[in-house]
Amino acid sequence: MANRNFLGPAGTVLGVVEFWLLTLAGFTLFFGGWMLVAWSGLMPANLLPSPLAVWETLVRLWNQPFAGHVYAEHLTASIGRFLMGWAIAVAIGIPLGLLMGWYRILDEIITPLFDSIRFVAPLAWVPLAALWFGTGIGGPLLIIFVGSFAPCLISAYRGARLVEPRLVEAAQTMGASGRRIIQHVLVPGAMPSIISGLRVSAGLGWQSLVGSELIVVGAGLGYLMVQGQGNLATNIVIAGMVGIGVVGFAIDVALRGVEAWFKRRWGQT
Amino acid sequence: MSEIVFRGVTKTFRLPKGGDFLAIDTTDLRIEEREFVAIVGPSGCGKTTLMRMAAGLEFPSTGSVEVGGRAVRGPGPERAVVFQQFALMPWKSVRENIGFGLMCKGTPRAEAEAAIAHYVELMGLAGHEDSFPHQLSGGMQQRVAIARAYVMNPAALLMDEPFGALDAQTRIVMQEELVRLARRNPRTVLFITHSVEEAVYLADRVVVMGRKPGRIIETIDIRPLRESEAWESQPIEEVMDRPSFTQMRSRIWKLLKAREAQNA
Numbered sequence A: 001m002a003n004r005n006f007l008g009p010a011g012t013v014l015g016v017v018e019f020w021l022l023t024l025a026g027f028t029l030f031f032g033g034w035m036l037v038a039w040s041g042l043m044p045a046n047l048l049p050s051p052l053a054v055w056e057t058l059v060r061l062w063n064q065p066f067a068g069h070v071y072a073e074h075l076t077a078s079i080g081r082f083l084m085g086w087a088i089a090v091a092i093g094i095p096l097g098l099l100m101g102w103y104r105i106l107d108e109i110i111t112p113l114f115d116s117i118r119f120v121a122p123l124a125w126v127p128l129a130a131l132w133f134g135t136g137i138g139g140p141l142l143i144i145f146v147g148s149f150a151p152c153l154i155s156a157y158r159g160a161r162l163v164e165p166r167l168v169e170a171a172q173t174m175g176a177s178g179r180r181i182i183q184h185v186l187v188p189g190a191m192p193s194i195i196s197g198l199r200v201s202a203g204l205g206w207q208s209l210v211g212s213e214l215i216v217v218g219a220g221l222g223y224l225m226v227q228g229q230g231n232l233a234t235n236i237v238i239a240g241m242v243g244i245g246v247v248g249f250a251i252d253v254a255l256r257g258v259e260a261w262f263k264r265r266w267g268q269t
Numbered sequence B: 001m002s003e004i005v006f007r008g009v010t011k012t013f014r015l016p017k018g019g020d021f022l023a024i025d026t027t028d029l030r031i032e033e034r035e036f037v038a039i040v041g042p043s044g045c046g047k048t049t050l051m052r053m054a055a056g057l058e059f060p061s062t063g064s065v066e067v068g069g070r071a072v073r074g075p076g077p078e079r080a081v082v083f084q085q086f087a088l089m090p091w092k093s094v095r096e097n098i099g100f101g102l103m104c105k106g107t108p109r110a111e112a113e114a115a116i117a118h119y120v121e122l123m124g125l126a127g128h129e130d131s132f133p134h135q136l137s138g139g140m141q142q143r144v145a146i147a148r149a150y151v152m153n154p155a156a157l158l159m160d161e162p163f164g165a166l167d168a169q170t171r172i173v174m175q176e177e178l179v180r181l182a183r184r185n186p187r188t189v190l191f192i193t194h195s196v197e198e199a200v201y202l203a204d205r206v207v208v209m210g211r212k213p214g215r216i217i218e219t220i221d222i223r224p225l226r227e228s229e230a231w232e233s234q235p236i237e238e239v240m241d242r243p244s245f246t247q248m249r250s251r252i253w254k255l256l257k258a259r260e261a262q263n264a
Helices: A016-040 A051-063 A071-102 A104-117 A122-133 A138-162 A165-173 A178-213 A221-230 A234-266 B047-055 B094-105 B109-122 B138-150 B168-184 B196-202 B223-229 B236-241 B243-263
Strands: B004-014 B020-031 B036-040 B062-067 B079-082 B156-160 B188-193 B205-210 B215-221
Touching: A016 A051, A051 A071, A051 A234, A071 A104, A071 A138, A071 A178, A071 A221, A071 A234, A104 A138, A122 A138, A122 A178, A138 A178, A165 A178, A165 B079, A178 A221, A178 A234, A221 A234, B004 B047, B020 B047, B020 B188, B020 B215, B036 B047, B036 B196, B047 B062, B047 B079, B047 B156, B047 B188, B079 B138, B094 B109, B094 B138, B109 B138, B138 B156, B138 B168, B168 B196, B168 B236, B188 B196, B196 B236, B196 B243, B205 B243, B215 B243, B223 B243, B236 B243
Parallel strands: B036 B188, B036 B205, B079 B156, B156 B188
Antiparallel strands: B004 B020, B004 B062, B205 B215
C-alpha cells in the first residue's frame, strides 16, 4: 500500500516520513471524529461509547472474566479455531489446486462444481453447520474452512497454470518424472501465487470467524460480542471488534512479510 | 550411435480459423555422429520446430525423427536442450540447476558433485555455484544452461538460438567458448540460429532454410574451409574478417534473399 502516488505525477514516491504522517492523519481523523460525535451527545453513550470508554472496557475485560473468560482467553480460543479451520483449507485447497493445474481431467471435473458452490457465502453455511455439528468444534471449523478454501484452491491452480511452459519442458528434457516436475517446477513456480493466496485466504477465514462463533458456546471473540450484545453492552461489542481488527491486521502483516521474503529470494519483484 | 535423422518430415498446424498451415514441407536431414550442424533461416521457416521434434517436444505430422537409430517418442536426457531464454529454474542455485538432470537420473552424489564441479570450472562459473539465476548476467545464465546440458553427457545436443538473447560482446565470447567446448567434447549438435555469421563460424555444416513453406534450400559443408585455414587457432574476430569467411557469409545471405524474393 505504500509508495503510491500522492497528488503528483505518476512516479512520485512518498518518503517514509510522509507515509507515516499521512497514516497518522487518517487515524487522527477517524478517532477525532468518533470522539466528537460521542462527546457531542448526538448519539447516546450506551450506543456509541467514546474511544476512551472502549479502551477502559478493554483493560477491564483483560483483567476480569466476561462470559466466563478473560479477553486473552477469548482471543486465543478464536485464534486457535481460526488456525485449525484455515490449516484444513490450506492442506486440502493447495494440493488440490496444484493437481488441477497439472491434470487436465481433474480440472474439468472439479472446476464447474467448485464454481457453483463457492458463491454461497460463509455466513450462509452457519445454519447448516449448526444442524450438522450442533455446538461442537466442527461447526466453526466448517465455516472458517468455507471462508478460506476458495482462495487457496484458486491461487494454487492459477500458480500452476502460470508456470512457464519452458521450465516444464526443460525439466522433461532432463528426464524428470511427473512427480519430480510437480515437486521441483510446479510447486516452487506456483509459490508466489500460493503465498498471495494464503494471505487472501487467511484474511477471509479470519473474517468468517465471527460468523462461525455465533454458534459456539464457550469462548471466542465472536462469542464475547454476542454476549455483549445480549447485555446491551456496546463497549464490549466494540472491544471485540477491536480485537478482530488487530489480529486480522497482524496476520496480514506477517504473511506480507513471508511474501516479500519469497520475492526477494527468487528475484521476482 | 547418436546420429539425428529426419526422414520425410512435414509439420502442419491447424489454424484457429480453420484450415491447415504447412509449416515444414517434406524435409530430409541427417546429422552424423559428432557432427555440428547449424540451421539458419528467417523466422517462421520451421527451424525451431525441427529442433523441438528432435527433442521430443513436438512431433512431425508425417515422416519420422530418429536419434541414435531410435524413433523419438518424447523428451529424454540423452538429448539435452539449450533454450534461447535459458529456462533456468529461478528457485534453484547454479549448482542445483546444473545438477537437476543428474538427480533425476539417480547419479550417485559424489559422482554428480564431481561432474558439476568439472563443468562449473569449464564454463567459468567458479565462485557462482550458490548464486541464483537472477543474480547473474544473461551471459552467465546461458553458461549455466550450457553446463546443465553438457553435464548430462548427452548423445545429442540441441540448441535453440542459445545466444539470441545476449548482447553482441557476450555473444562473441560465448561463440568462441562453445567452439572450444565442442572441440574438447565432440557431440552430435543441432544448433538453431538466425545469425549467418554464427552458423558459419560454429558449424561443420550449415543448413539453409527458407519459409512459406519451411524447407531446406541448401546444405553447405564448412569443414574444408575451416580446416585448410585453421580457424580454430585464431581469434574469432580475425576469422570473421577473413575474405573466405565473408564470402561464405554473403553466399548464404544471397541464398536466403533469393528465396525470400521468390515469396514476395
